[in-house]
Amino acid sequence: KDFPMKRKSVEGASLIDGKSIAAQVRKEAKERAEQAHAQWGVRPGVAVVIVGERKDSQTYVRNKQAACEECSIASTKKELRGDSTQEEVLKVVRALNEDDGVHAILVQLPLPDHISESEVLGAISPQKDVDGFHPINVGMLAMRGREAYAEPCTPKGVMELLKRSGISTSGKRAVVVGRSNVVGTPMALMLIRADATVQVVHSRTPESDMAACIGAADIVVAAVGVRGLVKGEWIKEGAAVVDVGINPVPDTTKKSGYRLVGDVDFESASLRAGSITPVPGGVGPMTIAMLMHNTVDLMLLHVKGAPKAPERFLHLHE
Numbered sequence: 373k374d375f376p377m378k379r380k381s382v383e384g385a386s387l388i389d390g391k392s393i394a395a396q397v398r399k400e401a402k403e404r405a406e407q408a409h410a411q412w413g414v415r416p417g418v419a420v421v422i423v424g425e426r427k428d429s430q431t432y433v434r435n436k437q438a439a440c441e442e443c444s445i446a447s448t449k450k451e452l453r454g455d456s457t458q459e460e461v462l463k464v465v466r467a468l469n470e471d472d473g474v475h476a477i478l479v480q481l482p483l484p485d486h487i488s489e490s491e492v493l494g495a496i497s498p499q500k501d502v503d504g505f506h507p508i509n510v511g512m513l514a515m516r517g518r519e520a521y522a523e524p525c526t527p528k529g530v531m532e533l534l535k536r537s538g539i540s541t542s543g544k545r546a547v548v549v550g551r552s553n554v555v556g557t558p559m560a561l562m563l564i565r566a567d568a569t570v571q572v573v574h575s576r577t578p579e580s581d582m583a584a585c586i587g588a589a590d591i592v593v594a595a596v597g598v599r600g601l602v603k604g605e606w607i608k609e610g611a612a613v614v615d616v617g618i619n620p621v622p623d624t625t626k627k628s629g630y631r632l633v634g635d636v637d638f639e640s641a642s643l644r645a646g647s648i649t650p651v652p653g654g655v656g657p658m659t660i661a662m663l664m665h666n667t668v669d670l671m672l673l674h675v676k677g678a679p680k681a682p683e684r685f686l687h688l689h690e
Contacts, residue, residue: 385645386537388614393536394529394657401664402443408671409444416671417446418476418502418663419468423461423487424454429480436478436660443664448474458487462495469497475671476502476522478663499673502666504528505553513561521673522666527559529658530593530614531566537647539591539612542567547589549573549582549635550596555616559593582606594635604640613641613648616655 405416418440420433433449440447450464461483468477477500483489493501498508499521509520534541546568550556556572563570568591573582575596586592586606594602595616607613617635634651642648649655 385613385642385648388533388537388612388647388649388654390529390533390649390654390657393533394661396536397532397658397661398439398443398664401445401661401668404668405444405671408668408675412675414671414675415444415446416476416667417448417474418478418667419448419450419471419474420478420480421450421452421461421464421468422480423452423456424484426482429482433480436663439660439664440667443668445664445667446473454484456484456487458491461487461492465492465495469495469500472674474500475674476500476667478502500670502663502670504558504666510553510558513558513565516565522670523562524554524558525662525666526555526595526616526655526659527562527593528666529655529662530559530616531562532662533614533649533655533658534591534612537612539647541591544568544590545571545588546591546593547571547573547585549586549592549594549602550616552595555595559595563591563593592636596635598635599633600635600637602636602641604637604642604644607641607644609644610646611644613645614655615649615651618651618656 409415420436422429422433437447437449452461452464465477468474477496479492481489483492493505494507496506498506501509502522504520504522504524509522512518512520513523541563546563548556548560548563548570551572551574560570560572571585573585583606586602587608589608589611591612592602592607593614593616597617597619599619599621613636615634615636619633620630621633622629623631632652638651
C-alpha cells in the first residue's frame with residue numbers, strides 16, 4: 373500500500389484528507405470483493421435493518437447502499453414500521469443470522485424509544501456484526517492477543533487515517549475526548565492496541581484537567597458532540613488532531629440553512645497542530661468506507677470458516 377498519502381496544508385497544519393483516503397479504502401474493498409467472487413463464487417452481502425421513518429436514517433441507509441453498489445457488495449434493506457415491537461425486530465435479526473447469503477448485518481441507529489438497542493445489537497451474530505458493537509466483539513477488542521470479528525467503523529476509520537497519513541501511534545501520548553460506546557471507548561481500546569499511552573476525558577472532566585491532558589497529547593481524537601469544545605490553545609505544537617464531531621450551526625449562505633463544524637475549534641487548532649482533519653471531509657467519509665471493508669472481511673471469514681463465538685453467548689436475547 374502507498375503510505376503515507378500526501379496531505380494538503382491549512383494554516384500551520386497538514387490537512388488529513390478523509391475523502392481521498394476513504395476513496396482508496398473503497399477501491400480496495402471493491403478489488404477484494406471481486407477477487408473473492410472470482411475465487412469462490414461468493415459476493416459479499418450486507419443487510420440493513422431500519423425501523424421507522426426518520427429522514428436522516430433513510431438518508432444514511434441510501435448512502436450505505438450506494439457505497440455497496442460501488443464496491444460490488446450486495447445489499448438488502450429490511451424496513452419495519454416505527455411501531456414495530458421489539459420481538460418483531462429481533463425476529464428479523466435472527467432470520468438474517470441464519471441467511472448464508474448475508475455476511476454482515478447492520479441495524480440503523482437510533483431505534484425507536486420502545487426498543488432496546490442493547491437487546492437488538494446483542495442479538496446479531498458476532499460473526500455478522502459489521503458495526504462491531506456486539507459484547508463479544510467489544511470484549512475481544514479489549515483483550516490482548518484476541519481479534520474481534522469486526523471493529524467499530526468510525527474509530528477504525530480514525531486509525532486508518534492516522535496510518536495512511538504516516539502518523540505513528542507507538543509510544544505516543546493520545547487523548548480521546550468522549551467515552552461513547554460507538555466511538556470514544558472503542559477508540560481508546562484501538563489506540564491502546566496500537567501501543568499509544570491513552571487518556572480519556574469526557575463531560576465530567578473539569579475543563580482545566582481536560583486542557584492539561586490535551587496539551588500533553590501527541591494525538592487528540594475529539595468525539596464528544598460539543599461544538600468547538602477543544603480550544604486551539606490547548607493543542608500541543610505539532611500534534612495530530614482528529615475531529616469526529618459533526619455539529620450543525622445556522623448558516624444562511626448555505627442552501628440547507630446550516631453548515632457542519634466539529635468538536636475542535638478548527639481555525640485556532642490549525643495554527644498549532646501538525647496534522648488535522650476538516651469537518652466535513654475528514655472522518656465522516658471513512659465510516660462508510662470502513663463499513664465496506666468490514667463487510668468484505670466478514671465474508672472472507674465466512675468462506676474460510678471463521679472460529680465460532682462461544683455458544684452460550686449467542687442466544688442471550690432469544
